[in-house]
Amino acid sequence: MTPLAGQVALISGAAKGIGLATATRLARDGADIVALDLAGSDVSALAAAVAEAGRGLEVVEGDVSTPEGWDAAVAAAVARFGGIDILVNNAGISGPFAPIERYPIEDFDRVMAVNARGSWLGIRACIPELRKRKGRVVNISSTAGLGGPPTISGYTMSKHAVIGLTKMAAMGLAADGIRVNAVCPSPTDTDMMRGLEVGRSDAEARMIRARFEADCPLGRYAAPEEIAAAIAFLAGPESSFVTGAILSVDGGVKAR
Template identity: 40%
Template sequence: MPGRVQDKVAIVTGAASGIGAATARLLAREGARVVLTDLDAAAGEAVAAEIRAGGAEALFLAHDVADEAAWERVIAAALARFGRLDVLVNNAGIGGPACRPDEQGLEDWRQVMAVNLDGVFLGTKHAIRAMKRNRPRPGGSIVNLSSILGLVGGTRSGAYAASKGGVRLYTKSAALACAREGNGVRVNSVHPGYIRTPLAEGAFAQHEDPAEARRRTEALHPLGRLGEPEDVAYGILYLASDESKFVTGAELVIDGGYTAQ
């Protein structure tokens, strides 16, 4: 049986680990040809090699998502290799230091915005341009990774929450613009709760007692645990597939009940 994204061409940023790696593996397993990007070239190439060993097509590219010229090179490479672009998963992101608003450094703030928000803007901009050139029918699906902290605040996560809230509303604006133009491009955001990723582990490590920080975080979710990267990857797969052809400008919350309280 054909896969759920059979023969689609997908770019996944931040694909060397965590949600990005799980998403790249799942899209490939469901029939996509995948371009993985990340700053961590060794880990990213390892994931791409694993995908190729499983019989799917995968290409890894080193990529700074805050650099517009880098985006132009990545899109051009995807088009040169596969001839089209059907899916973009804007997953790359950083947490920044945990601190109170009056302790926030301007450079740290700008770095979080550059990766988490500028990166999504640049990827969306250049993906739309590529997807509009698809033939015989223009269009595609852009999935932007926001967070539960794009929906609710955090006392020590101001920069991160601001960047992810920006992703949420930028996604809606881009979705509306594409829909009104009738170019066939859908744009949606995904809002994970705390997921067992290197980013989460890094946040726990900033606490005096990382194990206790993990236990407290698990208890915030009514399901009583952290999410797994695959929990989010399956939601992204749905938005990348034609099963969601009537879904745009939406927020898919995958948070173990965190925001239902």
């Protein structure tokens, strides 16, 4: 089945992790892919996955925290594929782990710039093209955006901001037929989570993972493909009456 046949998806941070899994899933569902990622990102796995699905791929190098990065991605989507049907605001960074009083201001500013400003800029840049096709936006927040983890204040604030952006944009763009929703993953088996283990002993790394898994009623990290499946639902025709939704894909973390 190809529910997205003939459609175009612009995905930020598509080179790895949830972004790569999402690009793979949407390509298999029939969409051509425009990937916006930082210069020098390894897109070999992305290119192979999209080619295997028989779809087209356009890679744009740029920074999601800048309007120039988004303008280049939109222009490339229009030039190569004729427009945009789906925007997935996936690019994000975690920032350091530290209490508020020791959290570096420069790191806070960077996390907010990528996660919150980047998502806002993405919607802003894509609205003219999404309006033409009554498109869909899927923002990636986090379970951190639904609570208050105390040692990742930049990440937590940015992901709360993404939820506010989602609700505001859903209300503001509904008259144009543009649907806007968000997915809130719990810890997922990606480089972002594995980055917490870098430089630690094997025992410490196992302890970190065990702590996160113990917090999840299903007892494990999510697979990126499981998050991608939720994104595909919100990007596809079966969610035609869903907008402004905040969907937790978290193994029951927020059911507590």
